[in-house]
Structure formats: C-alpha cells, structure tokens
Amino acid sequence: MSIKYAILGFLTRESLTGYDLKKRFADSDVLYWSGSNNQIYRSLVALHDEGLVTRAIEHQDDAPPRKIYTITGVGRDALRDWVLTPPEPPEVRHHFLIQLAWADQVDAGELNALLDQYAEEVHIKLLMVQEQAHRSIEDFPPRTSREATLRRAVAERWEAIYAEELEWVRRLRQDL
Amino acid sequence: MSIKYAILGFLTRESLTGYDLKKRFADSDVLYWSGSNNQIYRSLVALHDEGLVTRAIEHQDDAPPRKIYTITGVGRDALRDWVLTPPEPPEVRHHFLIQLAWADQVDAGELNALLDQYAEEVHIKLLMVQEQAHRSIEDFPPRTSREATLRRAVAERWEAIYAEELEWVRRLRQDL
DNA sequence: CTCCCCATGTAACACGTTACATGATTTG
DNA sequence: CAAATCATGTAACGTGTTACATGGGGAG
Incomplete structure (x- = not known):
C-alpha cells in the first residue's frame, strides 16, 4: 500500500532520478516514508519491471550514469486506479x-x-x-x-x- | 518503540495470559498494533528474559498450560522510565x-x-x-x-x- | 583539507502481518 | 454438528530503517 504510488505521483509532474525522488521524500513530512535508498531504488526497479515507468540511462564518463525515470501511460492508469481504491481512515500511531x-x-x-x-x-x-x-x-x-x-x-x-x-x-x- | 510497554501497561492493572493480552489489543483501535500471536508471545518471552515480568504456569491436564504473566518491580520502573522518554509527535500515515x-x-x-x-x-x-x-x-x-x-x-x-x-x-x- | 552534494546501490536488521498448526470446551 | 472461545505457539512473508560501500566535483 505504497510508496510506489507516491513515486508515480511525483513522476506525473516531471521525470526524475532515484536521487531526485529521495530528496522529494526527505523534504516531505506528510509523505511519511523515510525515502531511504533501499526503498526507492528497489521500488523503481519494480515499477520498471511492471512497465509503469521507463528508464533512460544518461552515460557520464566521470560519474555514475544517471537513470532518469518517466511514467508511462500504463503507469498513469495504475495511479488513477489507485486513487480510486477504497479510502481508509488515517493510521495514527500516537x-x-x-x-x-x-x-x-x-x-x-x-x-x-x-x-x-x-x-x-x-x-x-x-x-x-x-x-x-x-x-x-x-x-x-x-x-x-x-x-x-x-x-x-x-x-x-x-x-x-x-x-x-x-x-x-x-x-x-x-x-x- | 514499542508494544512491550503497552503490554507492561496492561499488566499494571492485572496479571494476564498472552491470550488475554491478545484480546486487549484486538479490542483497542488506539493501540494500533494488530496484537498478533507472534508479536505478543515473542514480546512476553523477551519481557520475561529481561526480568520485567514473572511467569506462573498453571498446569491443566486436559488443555495447554496457562502462562500467567505478572509485572515485576523492575518492570514498573521500566514502564515509568519509558513514560518519561522524550515525547514525539504522532506519526500520521494518512x-x-x-x-x-x-x-x-x-x-x-x-x-x-x-x-x-x-x-x-x-x-x-x-x-x-x-x-x-x-x-x-x-x-x-x-x-x-x-x-x-x-x-x-x-x-x-x-x-x-x-x-x-x-x-x-x-x-x-x-x-x- | 574537510565537508557537502551528486548518484548509485547492497546488507543486515527490526518490526509487523497473515497464515499455519494443534486441541479441548462451550454455545447455538 | 458446526462454530466460537480458550490457549498455546511457529513459519513465511512484507515493509521499512540504518548502516555500509563507492567515487567524482565543488564550496568554505
């Protein structure tokens, strides 16, 4: 139930790298995930496998290649479906x-x-x-x-x- | 941060079995844990190992033995210390x-x-x-x-x- | 020269849920 | 006779966090 849709949400606005997404999550308190490397890079791999995003690899000679993720039509549909899933009350860990x-x-x-x-x-x-x-x-x-x-x-x-x-x-x- | 203190809290009122505790958690929405068997029985073993509770085993010939847990003085102190740990804002998974x-x-x-x-x-x-x-x-x-x-x-x-x-x-x- | 930013990822662990497994007694 | 309640526990899985690992470039 899941960080994957939050990632798709960000990708509706612009294509991003894993690192960019990490910053988005870090900057946001309301998106309650820590946005650790592990979660984000794994989620991106999964989203790519499912065809919800495409990956463009930008090779750089002097640095690790940037992998830029872009949401696909299927991805947009999946996000829309998720938005319409039965809503649940907030989980408050008080x-x-x-x-x-x-x-x-x-x-x-x-x-x-x-x-x-x-x-x-x-x-x-x-x-x-x-x-x-x-x-x-x-x-x-x-x-x-x-x-x-x-x-x-x-x-x-x-x-x-x-x-x-x-x-x-x-x-x-x-x-x- | 942790279910163990919630268990200790219940035990300040009365001695209970794992099964009793499970019901307490199931009845409570505000104690947000599911209170699954796994969590409770494991926690009780841990609490016992740490000396925060004692265990009385009531043997029954025709049924599994009831293990009744009672909070110790050390347990009460631990709970008191926990109550005074720096408070944190609620985590709202909205x-x-x-x-x-x-x-x-x-x-x-x-x-x-x-x-x-x-x-x-x-x-x-x-x-x-x-x-x-x-x-x-x-x-x-x-x-x-x-x-x-x-x-x-x-x-x-x-x-x-x-x-x-x-x-x-x-x-x-x-x-x- | 050190620290922060960019950019990728892995490994180990902690926490929590669901489902599995057993078996007697009571209630409908 | 079937289901719920009492009473214990284990196994497998999923999710999330922290720490580890690498390496170049720029700012103070």
Missing part, C-alpha cells in the same frame, strides 16, 4: 497518548515537563508542514482550479492536525 | 491525503463518491473509539482523580481526531 495513558505514576513536575516538551515538538512539526505547503505551491503550482482546491484542502488538513494537537496539549497543561 | 493529492485526474462524480466513502469510514472509526472509551472506563475505572483526568484527555483526543477529520471531509465535499 505514541504520546499511550505514554500518557500510563503516566499516572510520575509526579506532577515531571508530567508538566513532559507536556511542555510535547507541545514544543508538535509546534515544530506544525511549522514544518506549513513551510512545506508554501514551498510545494511555489515549486509546483497547480494546473487546474480543481487541483488547487484539492491541494489546499490537503495542506489545510495537515496543518489542522498539528494545530489541534497543540491546542489540546496546552489545554490539558492548564487543566492539570 | 493514505487518503496522498490519494487526494493526485486525485485531479478522476472525474467529479468519482471524486464525490470517494469523499463520501471516506466520510463513512471515518464515521465508523469515530463511533468505535467513542464506544471503546466508554467500555474502558467501565471495565477499568480510574483509581485517582489525576488518572481520570489523563484518561479523559486521551479519550477526548482520539475522538477529536476522527471528529475533525469527518468535519473536514464534509466541508471539502461541499466546496467541490
């Missing part, structure tokens, strides 16, 4: 709430410090997704007004997730 | 937002159907976490008022996550 659920054993000072630390972390995340949203719109301006609406909605949702988390933890801090 | 980001290729009818399906799924999740929160409080009433506050805060957060997701998708449906 470590901190599990920690809190067993936090009655710690003393008040430690608990406050924990909440403050958490608020700080969430705040950083919020700033990051906000900045990414701006950069994304600058770097890849939407081509249709519908795409603009969708992209705005996606960005808003990510911002709201962290903004609401931050409000919640601050409220809890007050309540205790 | 499949659907990735789908939406590339959804400009589908037609309006399909997109609406997709959003409706998604709203339905999220609604179901919301009902589930609400029901779980009630059951949890009935089955394991909090022992201190501080624990009650914490448990309420945790439950509220889970409900809010899905409630806000639902509002968001309904708003987007209107906007399109």
Whole structure:
C-alpha cells in the first residue's frame, strides 16, 4: 500500500532520478516514508519491471550514469486506479497518548515537563508542514482550479492536525 | 518503540495470559498494533528474559498450560522510565491525503463518491473509539482523580481526531 | 583539507502481518 | 454438528530503517 504510488505521483509532474525522488521524500513530512535508498531504488526497479515507468540511462564518463525515470501511460492508469481504491481512515500511531495513558505514576513536575516538551515538538512539526505547503505551491503550482482546491484542502488538513494537537496539549497543561 | 510497554501497561492493572493480552489489543483501535500471536508471545518471552515480568504456569491436564504473566518491580520502573522518554509527535500515515493529492485526474462524480466513502469510514472509526472509551472506563475505572483526568484527555483526543477529520471531509465535499 | 552534494546501490536488521498448526470446551 | 472461545505457539512473508560501500566535483 505504497510508496510506489507516491513515486508515480511525483513522476506525473516531471521525470526524475532515484536521487531526485529521495530528496522529494526527505523534504516531505506528510509523505511519511523515510525515502531511504533501499526503498526507492528497489521500488523503481519494480515499477520498471511492471512497465509503469521507463528508464533512460544518461552515460557520464566521470560519474555514475544517471537513470532518469518517466511514467508511462500504463503507469498513469495504475495511479488513477489507485486513487480510486477504497479510502481508509488515517493510521495514527500516537505514541504520546499511550505514554500518557500510563503516566499516572510520575509526579506532577515531571508530567508538566513532559507536556511542555510535547507541545514544543508538535509546534515544530506544525511549522514544518506549513513551510512545506508554501514551498510545494511555489515549486509546483497547480494546473487546474480543481487541483488547487484539492491541494489546499490537503495542506489545510495537515496543518489542522498539528494545530489541534497543540491546542489540546496546552489545554490539558492548564487543566492539570 | 514499542508494544512491550503497552503490554507492561496492561499488566499494571492485572496479571494476564498472552491470550488475554491478545484480546486487549484486538479490542483497542488506539493501540494500533494488530496484537498478533507472534508479536505478543515473542514480546512476553523477551519481557520475561529481561526480568520485567514473572511467569506462573498453571498446569491443566486436559488443555495447554496457562502462562500467567505478572509485572515485576523492575518492570514498573521500566514502564515509568519509558513514560518519561522524550515525547514525539504522532506519526500520521494518512493514505487518503496522498490519494487526494493526485486525485485531479478522476472525474467529479468519482471524486464525490470517494469523499463520501471516506466520510463513512471515518464515521465508523469515530463511533468505535467513542464506544471503546466508554467500555474502558467501565471495565477499568480510574483509581485517582489525576488518572481520570489523563484518561479523559486521551479519550477526548482520539475522538477529536476522527471528529475533525469527518468535519473536514464534509466541508471539502461541499466546496467541490 | 574537510565537508557537502551528486548518484548509485547492497546488507543486515527490526518490526509487523497473515497464515499455519494443534486441541479441548462451550454455545447455538 | 458446526462454530466460537480458550490457549498455546511457529513459519513465511512484507515493509521499512540504518548502516555500509563507492567515487567524482565543488564550496568554505
């Protein structure tokens, strides 16, 4: 369920090398994969085997050859099919709430410090997704007004997730 | 980062068998692990090796022996230490937002159907976490008022996550 | 001269899921 | 009689992370 479609998504905008894709993933918090070499290069090989991308090899005498991947018609169809697969609710791995659920054993000072630390972390995340949203719109301006609406909605949702988390933890801090 | 502490958490309330723990995980959406046999039985062996739990074997002639696990003092300390480890923001694997980001290729009818399906799924999740929160409080009433506050805060957060997701998708449906 | 960027990839490990395997007792 | 519940576990697989390995070019 899978990074492969995220790669195909990027390739709809432009042809890219594995290295380029790695940077795209590294720059993005909302695409939650680490984007490690292993995953990307393996996925590209698989996508190529399945005929969803083509590979152009640009030989360079003094450096390793650049392999530039381009999405195929079949690839575009596969991406479209994936977009229409039955949607699932987000999987939220909320470590901190599990920690809190067993936090009655710690003393008040430690608990406050924990909440403050958490608020700080969430705040950083919020700033990051906000900045990414701006950069994304600058770097890849939407081509249709519908795409603009969708992209705005996606960005808003990510911002709201962290903004609401931050409000919640601050409220809890007050309540205790 | 890890299921082992969730197991220790359950064991602070009562001694349990692997099978009991499996049910606890299966009943819980917020503890995001599947709670498969493999994970639980392996974790229990590891916890036992580390001295964080003790194992009492209750032999039964006609059935496999029940192995009842009890948390040790060392185990309680380990759990307490874990609760105080630096908190991290939630990891949100938001499949659907990735789908939406590339959804400009589908037609309006399909997109609406997709959003409706998604709203339905999220609604179901919301009902589930609400029901779980009630059951949890009935089955394991909090022992201190501080624990009650914490448990309420945790439950509220889970409900809010899905409630806000639902509002968001309904708003987007209107906007399109 | 060192560090970062470009550009490729492999190997080992950790984590998690599904399916397999066994067998008694209770419920419909 | 079939299915679910109790109770244990193993095997195979899939996914994802970290670390390893190589090597040229440019910036400070």
